[in-house]
Amino acid sequence: xxxxxxxxxxxxxxxxxxxxxxxxxxxxxxxxxxxxxxxxxxxxxxxxxxxxxxxxxxxxxxxxxxxxxxxxxxxxxxxxxxxxxxxxxxxxxxxxxxxxxxxxxxxxxx
Amino acid sequence: xxxxxxxxxxxxxxxxxxxxxxxxxxxxxxxxxxxxxxxxxxxxxxxxxxxxxxxxxxxxxxxxxxxxxxxxxxxxxxxxxxxxxxxxxxxxxxxxxxxxxxxxxxxxxxxxxxxxxxxxxxx
Numbered sequence: 001x002x003x004x005x006x007x008x009x010x011x012x013x014x015x016x017x018x019x020x021x022x023x024x025x026x027x028x029x030x031x032x033x034x035x036x037x038x039x040x041x042x043x044x045x046x047x048x049x050x051x052x053x054x055x056x057x058x059x060x061x062x063x064x065x066x067x068x069x070x071x072x073x074x075x076x077x078x079x080x081x082x083x084x085x086x087x088x089x090x091x092x093x094x095x096x097x098x099x100x101x102x103x104x105x106x107x108x109x110x
Numbered sequence: 111x112x113x114x115x116x117x118x119x120x121x122x123x124x125x126x127x128x129x130x131x132x133x134x135x136x137x138x139x140x141x142x143x144x145x146x147x148x149x150x151x152x153x154x155x156x157x158x159x160x161x162x163x164x165x166x167x168x169x170x171x172x173x174x175x176x177x178x179x180x181x182x183x184x185x186x187x188x189x190x191x192x193x194x195x196x197x198x199x200x201x202x203x204x205x206x207x208x209x210x211x212x213x214x215x216x217x218x219x220x221x222x223x224x225x226x227x228x229x230x231x232x233x
Contacts, residue, residue: 002156035219037157044206044226045157050219088157092217098172099147099159099210099217 003028004089004102011108012079020074020105022089028100032092034072036065039086039104048087049074081109112136114207114224122201122231128194132207132224139188140165145210145217148181148192150203151226158203162210162217163190197231204228 005023012018022034034052037045047056049065052072064075072089089102118130132146139146147162161171163181171179180193194201205227208220 032216033218037220044223045220046223047219047221050211050221056221090157090220096173097170099149099162099220101157101159104156 002103003093003096003100004091006087006089006102006105008103009106009108011110013110014079014081016079017075017077018079018107019076020087020089020107022072022074022102024070024072024091024100026070027095028070028091028093029067029072030070031094034065034067034089034091036063036072036074037088037090037101039088041085045088076107079107079109083107084109112209112222114209114222116205116207116224116227118227118229120228120230122197122229123233124198124231125196128192128197128201128205128229128231130192130205130207130227130229132190132192134188134190134209137209137222139183139190140185143212145170145212146183146190147208147210147220149206149208149220149223150201151206152200152203160192160194160205199231202229202231 010018036049039045052067053065062077086104093100113135122128145162148160178195183190207224209222211218
């Protein structure tokens with residue numbers, strides 16, 4: 001069981017919006033930056049969001065990140081079939097002294 | 111363009127040592143801005159951080175694997191390596207190497223990943 005809790009799956013129709021939550025504690029999300037990763041089927045994870053809400057160059061603004069207290073959220077607007085993937089949140093845990101990841105959320109475009 | 115490439119055996123026998131290398135191109139492994147790390151993903155499961163290394167040789171390991179893990183760096187070859195000893199079937203996974211951006215000594219995000227290599231532990 002992961003230290004960071006994500007819903008196993010979310011789904012929506014093309015063009016709609018989905019949000020993915022990532023719940024942690026004061027030793028991780030509450031006091032450290034959160035990043036988000038997209039893993040398309042059969043490929044390596046790719047950085048989507050860093051420092052809670054910043055997008056690397058080349059990541060469309062349809063992807064957004066936010067954080068409040070010990071929870072973080074990834075939002076995807078204008079959902080496309082190419083967004084079908086697993087999404088992971090990650091952060092540093094100051095108590096465990098490890099990088100930790102959520103269990104992953106599978107996004108399905110209906 | 112930053113690229114990382116894992117290499118090593120795809121099949122390891124139980125109780126043996128798993129050894130992988132990661133070759134970095136397009137970036138210097140001696141940069142003060144990054145750690146270099148290993149992450150694994152068992153088939154159908156989530157991501158697990160194994161550990162990371164700084165170019166100075168300072169290492170940081172997942173406590174759950176610490177007794178079996180060694181990560182080393184070769185700055186002359188722009189490579190870093192993973193050794194995982196006494197493997198069992200539970201160590202079967204896709205192993206990724208990654209660049210970890212650091213700030214004030216803390217890991218911020220994994221900004222570049224290798225394509226991953228499947229390592230199967232089987233007799």
